[in-house]
Amino acid sequence: MKVLAVHIEPKAHRHRYGRGPLLVYIASPEIPWYASRRSALAAATATVLATAAAFGVAYRSTVRALTPVEQVRREFAEITATDLSRRVPVPDHQEFRAMVQTLNSTLDSLEATVTDLRQFTSAASHDMRSPLAGIRLGLEEALMYPEEVDWPQVAHDTLAAVDRQHAILTDLVELSRLDSGEPLHMQSTDLTDLVDAELRHRPSGRVPITSDLREHLTVDCDRGLICRVLANLLDNADRHAATWIKVRVGRSTQGTAAELEVADDGDGIPPDQREKVFERFVRLKSSRELDPSGTGLGLPISRHIAKVHNGTLTVEPSHHPGACFVLRLPLSQPR
Template sequence: MHEFAHRAPPAVLDDEGTAATQLVDRAGRVVSASVRVIGEPRMATFVPAPRMAMDRRLCDVPGFPGQCMIVAAMWVPALGGDLIAYSALPDPPWYGSEALLAQLVAASAIVLVIVAVGTYQLVGRTLQPVEDMTAELAEITATDLGHRVPVPAHHDEIRYLATVVNDTLELLEAALRRERRFTAEASHDLRTPITGAILRLEEALTDPDTVDWPRMAKELLSDVERQQAIAEDILTLARLDADRSAQHQRTDLADLARTELRRRLPGRVPIRTDLQPGVLVSCDRLLIARLLANLLDNAQRHATTTATVTVRAEDDTAILAVFDDGAGIAPEHREIIFERFARLPESRQRDPKGTGLGLAICREIAHAHRGTLTIEDPGQGTCLVLRMPLAD
């Protein structure tokens, strides 16, 4: 545009590779314009510094409605005075060009397909052990818990899950074996006195005139009492499987022991006490009273001269101990006696009517209170110790 220094600019300008061009004098009048903006007002109002060029992005350029443009401005010499030359170009899109955009879209689609296929294969390989575990679990029934799920070789969360599932199946199978054994033993212990009573009655009825019926009635009553004791103990064990936490209440263990001792009839040997007050526990009073009664029955049955009940606290644990000065229990038998229907020869001799469930019930009661029931070595005799958490 330097050719205008010696002549007047034409009314219509060439675009010269731009969308539109204008020449504006110092007063702001449009002197010349390209075809696109003939008759339009000046396309911009900003004025560049002398010998400098500047540009701005404008979205209200006359002649380009609804379109943003890049407008550049610079001073050019002209006959009669310098003019401002404004040139407008379309604002380029953010993606550069449609060809570049198409290439980007195509490349993105290819990458997306590759990622999707890879993810599908990776997830399939990762979840294959879960499918194997599901198939194995589907084979398990209530009567056959011998199946175990496969454990993956790699160490991750799925391997941990498989290990936990197998441990759970082990516990379930052990519980099922225990329940089956308990059912068989209970059936045997209930069936034996019934069978004996039936046989005696059948023999008596063959020759009723020679039978001592009062003696017969006493023997049958003894058998029925044993059946009743077994049935009550079985029901107690069944109830212990239910959640009884709602019946727990804050209890002074020493007061509970005193109450239970006052209710007892005098036994074969006296009972001494050493009860520390203020040992507070959260418990089902009926169950703990049943546990104490069973332990006292056992102690008085086997004691030589005396039985002792102690209550004390150690750290955050409440301790209830029942001691007798009898012959004691051999170390190899100290866990056997807690099994259901387990009875040592001495116990059968001292209490023929016993059910073999008393100490098993006591241990279940201890477990229901997050506690333990064990035999500790007192040096002479037997010491059964209940440990359970103190109340908060």
């Protein structure tokens, strides 16, 4: 038997041997309790049982804690792109409530984005087909009765349809560029001078344009994009104005933004339609009647440009008949 540790305490006994005393030391080893087989086996068994019990408690606690996570995972896995209306039920566990609410908020944004994309794709495909269908129909009729056709007029109509197709494609490319988050070419710009230059170089339209450009205000902007907004607003005003268009540059009421205002004396926009005109491919009845070749993308592009400049583009109430569009851009900070 191998003894791990032994404690020996000797005892002395005196005896007489012959004529002299005899001192005898007697010692017997005392084996500690943990050196015996039975005790060691009992200790090992107790240790194993205690470890197993601790593992069982820890496993059960872990499973109980992760059960809500597994439920959330299963619910989230069942949500697909074809049915983004489903949401993950908010659990009772306070620890997971915030996480699930964040997931549902993300799903809300994703659903809105996908819905907008589907509507945009549907509208874009419809508007892309319309010019092609017109071209095809005109050419088919011309080929059926070639002797009776005014071929110069057919060519003129075909070119008009091609121009509309080209305008739609150009606007779609511009929207794609804006949506991609491409960096802007920002420059410190005197907005009044920029507007004045654009008005001087703009060809004469159907009605005269008057301007109020007395206040010089500096903004940080992509000049090309702001010129695009001004051109879109002036084109829109020229289609609807009866006798005049007015352009004004001034400071906002709060004094923190520059305002570019384009107003006309046309029929105006009903209050319940003022946000709708900024939806892609949406054209009010009056717009379709006045300009059938329009794309319905000019105002949405203009608002998007305002947004990427941390500005706004809105239709404001007007004191006179007609529409009043106001572009607001943050003023440049003093350097």
